[in-house]
Amino acid sequence: MNTSTALRTDRYELTMLEAAITHGTADTPCMFEAFGRRLPGARRYGVVAGIGRLLERIRDFRFGDAELAWLSGNEVVNSATLDWLADYRFSGDIWGYAEGEAYFPESPILIVESSFGEGVLLETLILSILNYDSAVAAAATRMVTAAADRPLAEMGSRRTHEDSAVAAARAAYIAGFSATSNLEAGRTWGIPTMGTAAHSFTLLHESEEEAFRAQIAASGPETTLLVDTYDIARGVETAIRVAGTELGAIRLDSGDLPTLVVDVRRQLDKLGAHDTKITVTSDLDEYAIATLRPAPVDSYGVGTSLVTGSGSPAAGLVYKLVARQRGNGEWVSVAKASTGKASIGGRKYATRVRDENGVARQEKVYIGLGPEDADALPSTERPLLQPLMTAGDIDDRHVGVAGTRRAREHHAMVRSELPAGAFRLGRGDPALPTTFDE
Amino acid sequence: MNTSTALRTDRYELTMLEAAITHGTADTPCMFEAFGRRLPGARRYGVVAGIGRLLERIRDFRFGDAELAWLSGNEVVNSATLDWLADYRFSGDIWGYAEGEAYFPESPILIVESSFGEGVLLETLILSILNYDSAVAAAATRMVTAAADRPLAEMGSRRTHEDSAVAAARAAYIAGFSATSNLEAGRTWGIPTMGTAAHSFTLLHESEEEAFRAQIAASGPETTLLVDTYDIARGVETAIRVAGTELGAIRLDSGDLPTLVVDVRRQLDKLGAHDTKITVTSDLDEYAIATLRPAPVDSYGVGTSLVTGSGSPAAGLVYKLVARQRGNGEWVSVAKASTGKASIGGRKYATRVRDENGVARQEKVYIGLGPEDADALPSTERPLLQPLMTAGDIDDRHVGVAGTRRAREHHAMVRSELPAGAFRLGRGDPALPTTFDE
Structure with missing residues (x-):
């Protein structure tokens, strides 16, 4: 693994840089913008995630000797471009939506x-x-909606690349998940970690009872026992017999959950285990979670559908040049006109317009305005752009464990401001219209 | 970024280890198996990819001081388990399907x-x-089928996590793609890289003509010009006027490709640019590629659908304990019986049964057999399991640039052996039945 992120890049970025250096335009002051033409999966709102990670990885975006040697050896760019890259350190400004917005x-x-x-x-x-x-955060926020106030744990590490697993745990936490199974996400981003046992632990022993006894000996009766390796009713009976009624929870990972959970709750209550919780983890997505709302489930663990964006594994954001400065200092808005992929040129500023009850009603995009104009906007409009990097320096509030926690809090605030229609799980129009002010 | 992969792990693996150490069963000789209960997306065959990466990352799976300190500080496991982890280095055997199989x-x-x-x-x-x-390889091999013999380039880095992007480029190359846009994949895995320019480069200039001139000045007329920033017919005309008829290629990234490509080919020929190729890159998946088969396309660039597994972003493989040794040395097959998620216990060996024409007809799984029995099998059966790690040592043929190239060659051989029905793009049954021999 190379720690520089500089080659995690499409070759054409460097080819364009080389052509611009050759042509004398590489230093042209420009504005680029990242945006989505539509929301993934015809959802009601998207969730900005990755900002804190991005800022840290931009810091690591440097062309060291190893990167330059490889680019040179493979004749990717010419020597003037290699010299330019050797000195590269992003020195511009980046404004953006807060993470969790x-x-x-x-x-x-x-x-x-x-x-x-x-x-x-x-x-x-x-x-x-x-x-x-x-993409992960957009799926996660819907699962949070579907779960109402029951806690959700992210358990999808095994269903995505080993490094995106860590990012997925972080995005889910920002969107309102309570915990993750991924230890690296715990270490790197300060997310609470959880997990007790898989079927293999039960199968290691001569009987389910022996396995449960071994787990409780190590973890105490407050642990969670997985009861569906053989027969669920017998598993529950064994679990309470071995752990007593102070057993923390049982986990169900298969079966027809809506009816099963009711049966298991009844069985636990009958055994006197009124405080033993039920957690379910079997191929859940936001729809399956919503279906379980009337059932006596205490918490959910979500894997595949979460880390793969529940049907929309990429958010579809694009990055476009929207303005450039001429030699005379004049700024020109630019936009492409390709069929179905047109973009809107110009510098932009954005606010969320709220009504007298504080409910969000519009996404307002000002074309040609900058952050310096924000003070003149009405107080009903919440400014959405904030400085992330200034002259190449990262605003530290956004990074690390503290930035992740901050993004989670911000997302909770943002949710509280959205209109009720934003929380419908069905496909449809965005919850707020985007309006333009030119 | 931490280079140890040891915490890219679900917490419950460590909890189970702790319970097993406490109970005295951690050293029990075991067999685990990774398999899929079904093929993702009702496809005709799956493709094993990631073996070379996996072996390298198992080598980095060590608990160093930083990992141990974090586990201890967060009370993930007890001190006896920490001691065990400090000495951990996988010392067992791993057998597996060849990468590309x-x-x-x-x-x-x-x-x-x-x-x-x-x-x-x-x-x-x-x-x-x-x-x-x-998941990526399974999508890629279908795109290779759809493209017939035209080359495909992987261009999806921006549509997946920055590290999975590198793995996706590798998986696509193994499945038969010719090149990638991702420079890190070029450096790490020796995959040819490609790419010329985006719309932003055109928009940087006062006119499309100026942009084309700048690109040709840097890259020569053999480059690929992106002609759809404004108007395609005018873009093509400008491209040939600026570059001459020796222009390498034009790229189309929008529009109704089946008709557009025909028009552009006609225009190029009319301008005398008979050797100028057409490459298309607009939201392609295997179905869109197949639709373009009659069109005069010379090559394809594929992004989103490739790196997200074209509708099946995770292959759905699971990892189960299938056998364990009792204290008396006897091996016991184990399997869970959960509804819809049952597994088949026991040690396994597998072959591909071929008919007299060398066409694959069956996936044969021997239960209870091991590699040492392979010599006794009929010569019509191609053995599928090979040693990947022996007593903790990696078989170096599978790793690095050479291993990646080897996997690509192996996949081409495997494809040549599959029956014609394997290459149907529609949903359906697996191309070969899996038969069991007990």
Whole structure:
């Protein structure tokens, strides 16, 4: 594993840089913007995630000797470009939506103000991180809705790349999950970790009873016993016989959950284990969780559907040049006109317009405005863009464990402000219209 | 980024280890197996990918001081378990399907023979890598089929986590893609890299013509010009006027490709640019590629659908304990009986049965047989399990750049042996039945 992130980049970023250096335009002041043309999966709102990770990885985006030697040896770019890359350190400004913020079609999620060369190089890294993390967060926030107030644990590490697993745990936590099974996510991002045993532990022993006894000897009766290796009713009976009625929880990982959970609750109560909780983990997505709302489930563990964005594994965000400065200092808005993929040129600022009850009603995008104009906006409009990097320096509030916790709190606030229609699970229009002010 | 992979693990692996140490069963000789109960997306065959990556990451699966301190500080496991982890280095045997091999429901893709403790710890890492890489390879091999003999380039880095992007490029290359846009995949795995310019480069300039001139000045007329920023017919005209008829290729990234490509080919020919190729890159998946088969396309670039497994972003492989040794040396087959998730216990060996024409007809799984019995099998059966690690030592043929190239060659051989029905793109039954011999 190489710690520099500089080659986690599409080759054409470097080819464009080389052509711009050759042509003398690499230093042209530019504005790039990351946005989505539509919300993934016809959902009601998107969730910005990955900002804290992105800022840390931009810091690692440096071309060291190893990277330069490889680019040179493979004749990817010419020597003038290699010299430029050797000195590269992003020195521009980045404005963006706070991590955990909701977004809508055409929301200017990230605005990069820098030279063409400095900004074009970051395209792939920015999109990789925002597209994956936001896809997971968009799925996770719906699961939080479906679960009502019951806690959710992220357990999908085995269903995605070993490093995206860590990012997925983080995105889910930001969106409101309570814990993760992934230890690295615990270490790196301070997320509570959880987990007790798999079927293999039961199968290691001569009987389920022996396995339960071994687990309780190590973890105490407050642990969670997995009861569906053989026969569930017998598993529950054995669990309470071995652990007593102070058993923390039982876990169900198979079967027809809506009826099964009712049966198991009844059995536990009959055995006197009124405080023993039931956690379920079998191929859940937001719809299965919603179906379980009337059932006596205490918590959920979600795997595959969460880490793969529940049907929308990439958020579909794009990164476009929206403005550039001419030699005379004049800024020009630019946009492509490709069929079905047109973009809106110009510098942007965005606010969330709220009604007299504080309920969000509009996503307002100002074209041609910048953050310096924000003070003049009405107080009913919550400004959405904030400085993430200034002259190449990262705003530390967004990174690390503290930034992750902050993003989680921000997302909870954002949810509290959205209209009720935002929490419908069915496909449909965005919960807020995006309006433009030119 | 931490280079140890040891915490890229579900917490319950460590909890189970602790319970097994406490109970005195951690050293029990065991066999674990990775397999899929069904093929993702009702496809005709699966593709094993990730083996070379996995072996390298198992090598990095060590608990160093930083990992142990975190586990201790967070009271994840007790001190006896910490001592055990400090000495951990996988010392067992791993047998598996060659990377690039096809697989079917219940194929024993990976068999881990070790103590319970050593084998249980690797569950999450094994599944993360095999599930993601195999999902991408399964999508990629179908795109290769759809493209007939035209080359495919992987361009999806921006649509998946920045590290899974590198793995996706590798999996696609193994399945038959020719190149990738991802530079890190070029460096780490020796995959040819490609890419020229995005719309932002055109928009940086006052006119499309100026942008094309700048690109050709840097890259020569053999480059690929992106012609759909404004108007395609005008873009093509400008491209040939600027580059001459020796222009390498034009790229189309939008529009109704089946008709558009025909129009553009006609226009190029009319301009005398008979050798200028057409490459298309607009939201392609295997179905869109198949639709373009009659069109005069020369090559394809595929992004989102490839790196997200084209509708099946995780291969659905699981890792189960299938046998354990009793204190008296006797091996016991074990299996869980959970509804809809039952597994088949016992040691396994597998072959691909071929008919007299060398066409694969059956996936044969021998239960209770081991590799030492392989010599006695009929010569029409191609053995599928090979040693990947022996007593903790990696078989170096599978890793690095050479291992990746070897996997690509193996996949081409495997494809040549599959029956014609394997290459149907529609949903359906596996191309080969899995038969069991007990």
